[in-house]
Amino acid sequence: MISRKASLVLVGPALALMATLFLLPLGYSLIWAFREEEADRWGLGNFAKAWEFYSADILFSLVIVTLSTVLIGIFSIAIAGYLTLGRIPWAVALLRWLYRWPLFIPFVVAAQVMRTFLAKNGMMNNALVELGLLTPFQTASFLDWRGIVITFVWKQTPFVTLLVAGAMASLDRSMIEAAQNLGARRGRILFGIVVPQVAQTLMVGLILSYVTMMSVLSVPMMINAQQPTMLTVDMAWRINAYGDYGVANALGFIAYLMTACVTWVYLRKELRERGAHAR
Template sequence: MTQSRLLALGLVAPALALVAALFLYPLGFSLVAAFTKDGALSLAHFGKAFELYSVDIVYTLFIVLLSGVLTALAAIAIAGTLTLGETPWAVAVLKALYRWPLFIPFIVAGQCMRTFLAKNGLMNNSFVAMGIIEPLQATSLLDWRGIVITFVWKQAPFVTLLLAGAMASLDRSTIEAGRNLGAGRLRVLFEIVLPQVMPTLLVALVLSFVTTMSVLSVPMMVAGSQPTMMTVDMAFRINAYGDYPVANALGVISYAITGLAAWFYLRQSIRREVAA
C-alpha cells in the first residue's frame, strides 16, 4: 500500500511542481508585493492603481462583459443551427468552418484584425468594391470595437464547441415533441434546448471571461490608445517604470474580478442543484 502511494505521488509530483512554480509562487509573490510597502502591510499600491487606472478597470469590465454577451449570442446561434438546422449542406459547411479561429493564437488574431478593420483594410475595401459604401465613408474600427470583434471571433468557436456538444447529447424526443406540437425552431431552441444546456453555457462563458481578461496582445495591437485594458497597464508599469507593486495590485484586482465571475457561476450551480 505504501509503495503504491509513493508511486502515485511520484507520478503526480512533476505536475504539482509545475503548478507550484508557475502558479502558486507567482500568485504568492504578487499578493505579498501588492499588500506590503517597506515591509509593512499597506494598501498604498491599490490606492495608486485606482488613482491612475480606475477608468481602465471600468473599461476592461465593459470590454469583457460586452464580448461575453456577444460571444454567447453567436455561440447560441451557431450551436442552434448545428443542432436544429434542416439544410444538410449548410450545417456541414458551418460545422467545418466555425472551429478555425480556435487554432489561431491571439497575437495572430490581433495582427489579422489590424489589417482587416483598418480604414483602408480588407473589410472597407471589400465594401467599397461591392458598392455598399463610398471610399470617403470608410472608417477605422481599430478601437474598442475592434477589441470586441476580435474577442468574439476568437472565443465564439470555443463556447460553441462546448454548447453544441451539450445540445447533441440531449434527448431528441423532447425536440421532436416540440416540433410536432407546432413550435418553430427558434421557440424550440430558447424554450426547450437552451434551458437544458444552460450549465454548460455558463461554464464556457466563465472560462471565456477569464481568458479575455488575461489577453495582452489584442488590446495592444488593435487599439493602443487610452483608455486601455488592465493587462496593458500592468505591462506598462513593469516595462516603463519597473513598478512591480502597482502592477501586482492591478493583478490582484483582476484576480478578484475573475474570482467574482467564478463565484457567481458556483452560486447559480448550487441554487440549481438545491432546486432539483
C-alpha cells in the same frame, strides 16, 4: 488497480509544475500587491495609486470583457442551435467546418489579422467600397474598443460553441422531435427546450472565456493604440517603463477580483442547485 501511492506518484509532477509555475507566482503577486516599496511598509498605497491613474481603464476592461462575453454567448447559442436544429444539410456541414478555424489561431496572430482587416484602408472597408456600400471618404477605422470586442468575439466564440454544440448533441432528441411534431418553431425549441438543458455548459464556457479575455495582452496592445485601454497593457507599462511591480501587482489583484466575482456567482448557483437536487 493502481494503488493510492502510485496515483500520487503519477499526479505528483503535474501538481508540482502547477504549484511552481502558477500557484507560487500568483500567491507572490497577490501578497506583494500590498507592499509599498518606497515607504518600506505594508498598506493599500499601490491600490490607491492604481485607482488614481487607471480607474478609467479598470472600468473599460470590465465593460469590454463583459460585452464580449455576452456577444460570445449569443453567437454560440445561435451557431450551436443551428448545428443541432438546422434543416439544410450542406449549410450545417459548411458551418461545422468553418466556425472552428479561430480555435487554432493564437491571440497575437488574431490581433495582427484584425489590424489588417479592420483598419481604415483594411480588407473590410475595401470590400464595402468595392460593393458600392461605402465611398472611400466614408470608411472608418475600427482599431479601437470595437476592434477589441470583434477580435475577442471572433476568437472565443468557437471555443464556447464547441462545448455548447457537444452538450446539445448529447441531449435526448425525443423532446425536440415531439416539439417539432407539435409545430413548435425552431426558436421556441432552442430557447424553451435546448438552451435550459445546456445552460451549465454554456456558463462554464463563458466563464473560461471571461477569464481568458481578461488576461490577454496582445489584442488591446496591438489594436487599441489610445486611452482608455485594458489592465494588461497598464501592467506591462508599469513594469517595463517604471519597474513598478507594486502597482502592477495591484492591477493584477483587481483583475483577479473581477474574475473571481464571476466565478463565485457561478459556484454559488451551482451549489444551490445541487442542494436543491439533494433534497
